[in-house]
Amino acid sequence: MTNHVVLYEPLMPANTGNIARTCAGTDTVLDLIEPLGFSLDDKHMKRAGLDYWDKVKINKHDSLEDFLATLQANDEMYLISKFSSKSYTDIEYTDPTKNYYFVFGKETTGLPKTFMREYYERNLRIPMSDHIRAFNLANSVAIVLFEALRQQGFPHLEQSHHYPKDKLKD
Numbered sequence: 122m123t124n125h126v127v128l129y130e131p132l133m134p135a136n137t138g139n140i141a142r143t144c145a146g147t148d149t150v151l152d153l154i155e156p157l158g159f160s161l162d163d164k165h166m167k168r169a170g171l172d173y174w175d176k177v178k179i180n181k182h183d184s185l186e187d188f189l190a191t192l193q194a195n196d197e198m199y200l201i202s203k204f205s206s207k208s209y210t211d212i213e214y215t216d217p218t219k220n221y222y223f224v225f226g227k228e229t230t231g232l233p234k235t236f237m238r239e240y241y242e243r244n245l246r247i248p249m250s251d252h253i254r255a256f257n258l259a260n261s262v263a264i265v266l267f268e269a270l271r272q273q274g275f276p277h278l279e280q281s282h283h284y285p286k287d288k289l290k291d
């Protein structure tokens with residue numbers, strides 16, 4: 122089982138840098154669908170991702186169609202969209218034979234309407250108030266990814282760590 126975060130045409134380098142850091146910390150693959158609004162050498166993106174870049178497995182795809190063509194029959198794809206009325210918490214992400222793909226839209230216009238309609242049943246909403254238009258992209262990724270990881274028992278992740286200078290114990 123592998124979790125994938127898929128970013129559709131991300132525009133803001135700091136968001137992708139933050140998401141790359143989250144992927145590095147959770148053994149999650151990052152799939153980037155072009156065009157990107159920045160270069161992978163962008164200093165804001167590098168800074169947001171700190172020195173974790175070599176810890177992230179990144180797949181780049183020339184287009185949404187190219188990305189979809191890489192999916193295998195047993196892969197599970199979900200589109201993360203505020204337009205759905207099904208919550209991301211209503212799904213079980215625990216089948217060990219499957220890879221889970223969570224597709225997020227671009228910061229300005231989200232996911233393409235035709236794509237969302239084609240996979241209507243696979244759209245999932247993060248509940249929110251009507252005080253804002255949407256959550257920040259990097260926060261949306263963390264919210265959904267950690268629900269999947271929680272259900273999966275945080276596979277391969279350390280539940281505790283020995284720190285030489287432990288602020289709880291020293």
Ligand SMILES: C[S@@+](CC[C@H](N)C(=O)[O-])C[C@H]1O[C@@H](n2cnc3c(N)ncnc32)[C@H](O)[C@@H]1O
Pocket residue numbers: 201202203204224225226227228229230231232245246247248249254255256257258261
């Ligand atoms: C800043 S939002 C884009 C807002 C855009 N106006 C739209 O129509 O979706 C960037 C991405 O974050 C995710 N997102 C933000 N808020 C969300 C919510 N409440 N439910 C599900 N996804 C959300 C979606 O993947 C969205 O495409």
